Amino acid sequence: MPQKLNNPKDLKAFYRLVNRKEVTHDAILQSHRKVTFEKIDRCQSPVLILHDATEMDFTSHSSVAANLGQIGNGHQRGYIAQNSLAVDSRTRCVLGLANQVLHHRVSVSTDETRSQKRERESRESMLWIKGTTPLGTDRKWIDVCDQGADTFEFLEHEVNSGRRFVIRAAYDRRVVIGHDAPTVLQSSKLKTYSRTLAPVGTWTLSVTHQVTKKSPKRNKGKKKKVTRIAREATMGVSFAAVQLMSPQKKCARHGNTPLKVWVVRVWEIDPPEGQEPLEWFLLTNEVVGSFAAAYRVVGWYELRWIVEEYHKGMKTGCQIESPQFTTEERLQPTIALLSIVTLTLLAMRDASRRSDAKIRRASEIISREYLSVLSAWRQGKINSDWTIHEFYYALARLGGHQNRKGDHPPGWQTIWKGWNDLQAMVTGVEAMTKLKKCG
Structure with a gap:
């Protein structure tokens, strides 16, 4: 903090601020959230709420680390921060932080039963639901999530929320084709069925060069280095109305009623030899009946990169993991303040x-x-x-x-x-x- 606040008087004032009992992570966030929601109310376009989690590592802070949860491979200590970023879908301008949940990962007994896990409030899958708690309940709000949100519990929550959503599918779920209840159920697998659909339109996407390391299945063996070459990719899109069937084995709290959604498949047509083709399966409650509607849903999901850039700004820009506080009561409001400061830098960078x-x-x-x-x-x-x-x-x-x-x-x-x-x-x-x- 001395590097962030060069003036000794400002630094002392900041320490006095975060040392007050009423100055909590929740209180600071609530004040900022009020302004963010006012901006959303004035916004003429649908507003995307980009949800994503990032780990904050405070392992080196020995005075506070012992009280924090496990992160990374289990040897580090810190928070899992679930952030919900509000973005104007038309201008792509960041409106503010709609929510932030600081989560302690708890140690779970190896003999925990499925029913015990289902009732445990500290499940990390609950973060997606907790992140949406303060949000509005009309279709102006659009939740956008990556594959981590693909749980039947959260999908059911979203279908009943009043909001729209776009969630990238992680699992090849059982589905019933169509929204009308057929006399004979024509069931299939989500991804298997989607791959049989012909494209309703194409466009060109600029793909950047990227080198990543992929973990092997079940985390056995060494990570594989994957190089993606820069190219102009021809993308195809298809869509269908489906009903997602409830899992046969319940690991969370949800009902058994099938969920009526649309699946939008996006894939690269004729990728270069040796390159893994791009492919997404998006689940949405937005009515998709044309190429234009499908392309709009894809566009919403593509803006998810903004929250990833926000996380980079928090860590490498504002250095949110650097404050040397000795108690969570001081550390947590500081995290909230620096998270809000990051928004200014992000807005300025994007505007430039x-x-x-x-x-x-x-x-x-x-x-x-x-x-x-x-x-x-x-x-x-x-x-x-x-x-x-x-x-x-x-x-x-x-x-x-x-x-x-x-x-x-x-x-x-x-x-x-x-x-x-x-x-x-x-x-x-x-x-x-x-x-x-x-x-």
């Missing part, structure tokens, strides 16, 4: 990459005080008319980025360093202003 970045005024998302100080440092004079592009790259320059044509866009660490330095400069200007008034 939009097509209107060179004409949109920086003052729309940045305080004029920060704008004045940075422009004076960069140009020797105050410029209130700076664009977002100009402000962002000046901030990156302050953080050490060279701004050369061949350089990659500034990363999270560079932006955070620039932001820290800019905060110190703003504090210095405030101090000088007070001195002039006194003298």
Whole structure:
């Protein structure tokens, strides 16, 4: 925290703040959530709530680590943070953090029965439901989740929530084809059936180069290195109305009634030799009856990368795992505050990459005080008319980025360093202003 708050008075004030009993993770989040929900109410477009979890590692913080849950391979200690990020589906602008749940992974007995697991509130699968608790109950809200959310319990919860949803399927579930109850059940497997459907349309997707390591099945053996080459992929899409059948063995709390949803399959047509084809199976309660509707659902899911970038910003930008507090009562509200600060950096970074970045005024998302100080440092004079592009790259320059044509866009660490330095400069200007008034 001393690196984040350079002014000793600000640092002491922050310590006093998080030391108060009423300043909790919940209280800070509730205040921010109120503003976020007001933005959602004013938004003219459907709002995506991007749900995802990330691990926060506090193993090195010996004074507090013993009280935290297991993460990683079981040897580390920390939180599983379930974040729910609100994003305007039309502009892709981040509206705020709709929810954040800090979860302690508990140690479970090896002889825990299926019924005991089903009733245990600390199940990690419950995080998806807990993350949606404060959300609205109308179709303006659209929950977007990756494969981790593919549990029958959560799917049933979403079908009954009043919201729309898009969830990437992880399992080849039993399904009944169609929404009308047939005289004779025509059952199949979700993925098997979807692969028999002809494409209703195609488009081209730019695929970036990526190197990943995949774990073998059942985590036995070494991880396999997989290289994905950059290419222009021809993508096909198909859809169908299906009913998801309840699992025969219940590991969670849910009913037996089939769930009426649509499955949208997206896949790469004729991938390059030796390349694993791209393929998604998306489950949604959005009515899908045309290529346009299917493509819209795919577009919603594609924006899920924003929450992954948010997690990178939390960890490598704001360094949310670095505060050296000795109690959870201080650590948790600090996590909430830094999570909210990350939103400003994310919004600024995304705005700098939009097509209107060179004409949109920086003052729309940045305080004029920060704008004045940075422009004076960069140009020797105050410029209130700076664009977002100009402000962002000046901030990156302050953080050490060279701004050369061949350089990659500034990363999270560079932006955070620039932001820290800019905060110190703003504090210095405030101090000088007070001195002039006194003298």
